[in-house]
Amino acid sequence: MELTIDRLSRQFGSHIAVDRVSARLTPGVYGLLGANGAGKTTLMRMVCGVLRPTSGEVLFDGVDIRRLGEAYRARLGYLPQDFGYYPDFTALDFMMYMAALKGIGRRQAKAASLDLLGVVGLSDAARMKIRAFSGGMKQRLGIAQAVLNDPDVLVLDEPTAGLDPKERVRFRNLIASLAQDKIVILSTHIVSDVEYIADEILVMRAGAFIMQGAPDAVTSQVAGKVWECHVDARTADALAARFTVSNVHYAADGQAVVRVVADAQPVSGARAVEPTLEDLYLYVFRDASDRGDAGNRSGRETAAHRGLVNRIRSTGRGGEER
Amino acid sequence: MFDLIVFELKKIVCRRTTVVACGVLLALICFIMALNVLQTKTVTNSDEILSGFDAIAYNRDAANAHAGELTAERIVDDLTAYRDLTLSKMDVQELATMSDAAAYSLMTQAFAPEERAVLTDSYYSYLLAPWRAPGQESYQAAALLTDEQIANFYSEVDRWFQDSLDDNMGGSWRYSDSERAFWTDMQQRVGEPYEYGYAGGWEDILNCVAFLMFAMLGVCVALAPVFSGEYQERTDAVLLASRHGRGRLVVAKVVASFIFSTAYFALYAAVICGVALVAFGAEGASLPVQAMTAFIPYDLTMAQAVGIAVGIAYVMTLGFAGLTLAISSRTKSTLAVFAIVAALILVSGMVPSAGSGILMRILYLAPANALAPQPLLDMCMSYPLGPVVLDLQGACWVLYGVIALACVPLAVISFRRHQVA
Numbered sequence: 185m186e187l188t189i190d191r192l193s194r195q196f197g198s199h200i201a202v203d204r205v206s207a208r209l210t211p212g213v214y215g216l217l218g219a220n221g222a223g224k225t226t227l228m229r230m231v232c233g234v235l236r237p238t239s240g241e242v243l244f245d246g247v248d249i250r251r252l253g254e255a256y257r258a259r260l261g262y263l264p265q266d267f268g269y270y271p272d273f274t275a276l277d278f279m280m281y282m283a284a285l286k287g288i289g290r291r292q293a294k295a296a297s298l299d300l301l302g303v304v305g306l307s308d309a310a311r312m313k314i315r316a317f318s319g320g321m322k323q324r325l326g327i328a329q330a331v332l333n334d335p336d337v338l339v340l341d342e343p344t345a346g347l348d349p350k351e352r353v354r355f356r357n358l359i360a361s362l363a364q365d366k367i368v369i370l371s372t373h374i375v376s377d378v379e380y381i382a383d384e385i386l387v388m389r390a391g392a393f394i395m396q397g398a399p400d401a402v403t404s405q406v407a408g409k410v411w412e413c414h415v416d417a418r419t420a421d422a423l424a425a426r427f428t429v430s431n432v433h434y435a436a437d438g439q440a441v442v443r444v445v446a447d448a449q450p451v452s453g454a455r456a457v458e459p460t461l462e463d464l465y466l467y468v469f470r471d472a473s474d475r476g477d478a479g480n481r482s483g484r485e486t487a488a489h490r491g492l493v494n495r496i497r498s499t500g501r502g503g504e505e506r
Numbered sequence: 507m508f509d510l511i512v513f514e515l516k517k518i519v520c521r522r523t524t525v526v527a528c529g530v531l532l533a534l535i536c537f538i539m540a541l542n543v544l545q546t547k548t549v550t551n552s553d554e555i556l557s558g559f560d561a562i563a564y565n566r567d568a569a570n571a572h573a574g575e576l577t578a579e580r581i582v583d584d585l586t587a588y589r590d591l592t593l594s595k596m597d598v599q600e601l602a603t604m605s606d607a608a609a610y611s612l613m614t615q616a617f618a619p620e621e622r623a624v625l626t627d628s629y630y631s632y633l634l635a636p637w638r639a640p641g642q643e644s645y646q647a648a649a650l651l652t653d654e655q656i657a658n659f660y661s662e663v664d665r666w667f668q669d670s671l672d673d674n675m676g677g678s679w680r681y682s683d684s685e686r687a688f689w690t691d692m693q694q695r696v697g698e699p700y701e702y703g704y705a706g707g708w709e710d711i712l713n714c715v716a717f718l719m720f721a722m723l724g725v726c727v728a729l730a731p732v733f734s735g736e737y738q739e740r741t742d743a744v745l746l747a748s749r750h751g752r753g754r755l756v757v758a759k760v761v762a763s764f765i766f767s768t769a770y771f772a773l774y775a776a777v778i779c780g781v782a783l784v785a786f787g788a789e790g791a792s793l794p795v796q797a798m799t800a801f802i803p804y805d806l807t808m809a810q811a812v813g814i815a816v817g818i819a820y821v822m823t824l825g826f827a828g829l830t831l832a833i834s835s836r837t838k839s840t841l842a843v844f845a846i847v848a849a850l851i852l853v854s855g856m857v858p859s860a861g862s863g864i865l866m867r868i869l870y871l872a873p874a875n876a877l878a879p880q881p882l883l884d885m886c887m888s889y890p891l892g893p894v895v896l897d898l899q900g901a902c903w904v905l906y907g908v909i910a911l912a913c914v915p916l917a918v919i920s921f922r923r924h925q926v927a
Contacts, residue, residue, distance in 0.1 A: 196927065226927075232747040234926040258749040264926075268739030272520035277513070284509040285748035285755060329744070 185245060185336055186210055187231070187367050192240035193391075194226050201226040203391035204240065213363045215378025215399075216371040217461075218388035219469045224371040225265050227388070228341045231369065232262045244337070258287060261335030263326045265342040265371075271315035275306055275325055278314060279332060286333040293332075300328040303358060305351075319346035327355060331362055338368045344377050356381050375462040385461065387468055394468065399461055406459040406467045411444045413454035423450055428470040430463050445470065507754050514755075514762035518728050521735075527727035528770060531720045535774060538717060539781035542710065551623025562706060562786055569704035572629040576700045581633060581659045585648065588630050589656070591621060592645040601649045609643045629702065635800055636662035660698050663800050667693050670801070671886065679863030685888045688895040693803035702797055705790025708808035709798055710782040715812070716877035718819040721774035722826045722851050725767045729827055730843040732759050733835040733921050743926040752922045759921075760831065760914055767827040768820075775816055795883060802883045815882055818902045822873050825906030826851060828913030835920035876902050 187209040194202040202223045218224045229235035231242055233249050233256065242249045249256045270278060276297055283293030301310050304324040314322065323346045330338060340359070344352045359368060360381045370378055378385065378399075385402045387395035395402050410430070415423065420432055420440035427450050431443040443457070444450045445467045518524060548561040556564050574580070592601075595616040601609055613625055624630070631644045637655065638647040655662060671689060674680050681689070736742045745751045791809035795802045804811070826847055833843045855874025857865075867889060870881050876898055881887050887898040896904065 229743065229926055232743070234743050234746045236925055254749055254753060257747060257751065260747055262744060262747040264740070264743035264747075266740065267744050268741045270517060270739075270741070272522075273516075277516075280509070281513045282744075282748065284513060285745065285750050287749045290509060326744075333749070 185365075185367065186243075187337060188243040188246070189227075189231065190241050190243060192227065192230055192242065193238045194223075194230060194235065195238045200391050202230065202237075205388075205391070205393055206240075207386065207393065207396065209367050209369070211363075211365050211367055212383035213359065213368040213370060213378075213381050215382030215385045216369055216388060217373065217375065217378065217385060217465055218371075219373055222388045223391040224388055225341055226391075228262075228339050228369065228371055229264075231337075232260060232264075232339050233257065234262075258333065259336040261330040261333060261338040263330040263340045263343050266345070267326065269314045269317075269322055269325070271313065273314055274311045275301055275314060275317070276310045278325060279329060282329040282332055288333060296332060297328075300332060301325075304328045305354065320348060320351055323347055324351065324355075327358065336366055338362065338366055339371075340369070341371045342373075343370065344372060344374060352377065373465075375460075375465050379461045387465075389468065395464075403459050403461050403464050406445065406464045408456050409445060409447055409467060410457050410459040410463045411446060411450055411454040412457045413442055413444065413451050414439045415442055415451065415453075416440065419451065426450070428466045430466050507758060510750070510754055510758035511762050511765070514732075514758045515765060518732065518762060518766050521728070521731065523731075524728040528724040531724040532774065532777070535717055535720055535777050536781075539714065539778060542714060543781065543785040551619050553619065559785070566704045566706060566787060568627065569629070569702070569706075572627075573703035574701065576633075576659075576702050578657065578659060578699070582656050584630070585633055585651065585656045585659075586653070588624070588633075588645075589648045589651055591624060592648050596645070596649065598649045601646045604646075606641050606643045606646065609646050613643070613645060632702070632800065633659070636666045664693070667801055667803065675863060675866075675886075676861075678861050678866060681886075681888070682890050682895075684893060684895050685890055688888060688897070689803055689886050692805075692897075693801075696796060696803065696805045697794065700796045700800065701793055703790055703793050704787070705793045705797055705808040706786035707783040707788050708790055708793075708812050710786045711779050711812045712798075712808075712815055712879040712883075714778050714782060715815045715819060715879075716874055717778060718771070718774060718816070718823070718877065719851055719855075719873040721771050721819075722823050722873060723848060724770055724774070725823055725827050726830045726844055726847040726851070728766055728770070729763050729830040730834055730847070731840040732763055732831055733917065733924075734837050734840045734843050735834075737838040737924070738840060742924060746924065746926065756918045756921050760918065763827055763831055764824065767823055771820055771823045775819070779812070779816070798879075799884055803886065804883055806883075811883060814899060815877060815879075818882070818899060818906075819873065819877055821903055821906045821910070822876075825909035825913075828910035828917070831917040832913035832920070835917040835924070870898060871901060871905055 189205055189207045189209070192202055192205045193200065205227060216224050216227070226235065230237050233242070244252055244256050244259075270281075273281065279297035279301065280290075280293055283297060288296065298307070298310065301307055304327055306321060306324055306328070309317065309321060314325070317325065323343065327340070327343055330340060344355055347355060356377065359370065362368070363381070370382065372378055382399060384397065385395065385399050386393050387402065395405065414435070417434075417438070417440055420442050423429060423442050423444055424432070428445040429442055430445055433441050435441055443463075444454065445463050543562070544558050546561045547555060547557045548564050549555055550564060596612060600612075604612070614622060617625060625645050630648070631638075634644045634647045636659070637651060638644065668690070671681055671686055731738070736745060745755060748755070790797070792807050795804055795806045795808060795811045797808065806814070829850070830843060830847050833846055834840070837843060851873055854869060854872035857869055867887065870876055870887055875881055881898055885898070889896040889898075889901045
């Protein structure tokens with residue numbers, strides 16, 4: 185089973201949301217990391233066939249998903265970002281409705297729906313109207329509907345938004361248990377969501393994959409660029425102003441332990457430490473503004489990031505940058 | 507598929523706006539129909555004003571007193587007696603020159619109450635219609651009648667009908683030869699002799715059938731979010747990515763929409779017909795529509811006329827349902843969908859034609875105009891399409907049928923091609 189994203193682009197007017205993205209995905213969990221506006225959602229919509237690409241194509245086992253149509257959608261599970269529900273439906277109604285849409289027989293649908301509602305911790309709320317659900321409950325219901333048809337391709341766009349830490353852990357475990365022999369694409373800008381379960385990380389910026397590879401390989405790209413130093417509070421503030429600081433905590437002696445992501449030693453006495461995926465994320469998106477990543481990239485930076493992709497490519501598990 | 511249809515119906519029926527709007531509109535028609543019964547008024551021959559069920563009973567008795575076939579002999583007898591009664595106490599020359607108000611005043615002074623009841627009986631008003639000028643009392647017209655005219659009631663009806671065609675709708679529309687031939691042929695097919703009697707319930711339905719446009723409004727409120735609601739509520743992505751999201755779902759939405767439209771329309775029509783037939787009586791179903799007005803050029807019974815009017819209202823409802831779905835599939839704003847369709851239903855009935863025959867023909871296709879009994883049965887509203895002539899009824903069947911049939915595929919294609927952006 186293989187999902188091929190082939191030079192996929194999507195343009196909205198003059199704005200290029202996704203720019204000639206290519207990848208070959210085989211069963212495994214793919215963590216799609218990127219700041220808001222990086223093009224993750226647009227890419228996922230095209231992968232799910234709900235948004236037509238401006239150019240390029242998505243192939244499932246070598247066949248264009250537009251040609252496959254219903255046959256592809258029957259093997260797809262999708263949790264869109266921030267999607268709506270029917271407030272007058274109960275959770276079970278909603279699951280049964282989605283089951284009917286996915287072509288699951290009524291008897292099997294009911295058993296599977298109740299089972300999945302149990303898995304996502306909504307057994308007691310199965311007959312409650314969605315109107316009364318909290319944001320987290322709705323998100324869990326969304327996850328349950330996405331896996332209702334036991335899909336081969338599971339696309340989850342910001343699935344942990346609105347979940348509390350306990351629910352996030354439960355969600356990660358659920359995805360890990362479901363991921364067997366499936367292609368799972370998990371989009372998020374919360375690094376910890378994918379750090380433990382992703383087999384491969386795809387880092388997206390300004391509509392393009394700028395890094396792609398196994399988490400360790402990707403993370404190793406910032407080896408020697410993550411520093412930790414013990415400084416006083418004033419110096420800690422100064423470091424935060426000058427560098428990308430991934431963590432600050434104050435020790436009992438009043439000294440700040442500052443974790444800095446920087447190309448060179450930020451302050452004398454700082455020692456290089458083992459990087460994490462979060463460090464990598466902060467390094468890559470250190471200049472991305474709050475309002476979105478798209479449009480911040482200069483041509484020079486793009487070229488530099490593409491160079492980084494090329495360096496990582498050989499270490500990637502199943503991905504390929506063309 | 508069945509499950510999808512049921513769920514789509516549930517989505518339509520459970521939406522709060524649907525429940526509130528359709529409930530209010532249903533309550534409104536119940537109120538209007540109740541008022542219609544309670545507000546029925548009539549004046550007895552003893553000048554007593556009756557209202558509600560008493561008035562209905564009085565009118566029923568008055569009409570039944572003259573029930574039966576209107577043979578030429580009977581018409582001669584009845585009109586001669588009426589003219590004789592008129593002239594027994596009033597002068598023909600005097601009546602010919604005075605206004606209707608003056609004639610009425612003279613009549614009330616000259617005649618006893620039971621004679622006045624005869625002179626103002628609507629049966630005679632009906633018989634004298636071919637000769638009555640606008641603003642003329644029945645007894646004024648009767649006083650001027652010759653024996654020869656009285657003996658040729660049906661010829662006079664034909665003459666009046668031809669005169670009305672010659673009038674070309676007050677000069678606003680020039681009937682073509684094919685239109686004239688169409689209407690003349692229609693009118694000549696009406697069976698003679700007419701039959702007179704009471705058909706109050708059926709007549710009331712014809713008078714109230716235009717209120718079915720409120721049912722169309724309810725349908726539009728309910729169907730406006732069928733597609734646009736999915737876009738607005740951001741459920742479109744998950745629907746369109748599902749196996750049947752671009753196939754069976756769209757069919758289920760359309761089927762559920764038409765089931766709802768039919769059910770709501772049926773409920774609304776049941777209220778109008780039910781109240782009218784229970785309150786005013788169901789008798790007279792087989793009377794010809796000419797029992798209302800002698801000049802109606804349709805060979806129909808009262809029940810058939812009601813069936814046609816309700817049928818046209820139904821096809822209009824389906825047309826507006828299709829139009830609502832088509833617009834809904836193209837826009838994210840449910841309110842915009844409703845506003846467009848509601849304007850077509852309501853506002854088009856309020857636009858003046860300003861004496862333009864073409865504009866009048868367009869405006870009369872709107873439910874508020876087309877479903878009134880006069881244009882539907884009595885106005886000779888025709889639409890010449892080359893050699894083919896359609897009357898208003900035919901034009902409504904064709905127009906709304908085409909709208910329904912054309913809009914559904916549009917909605918289906920539009921939703922299937924929808925891009926979640």
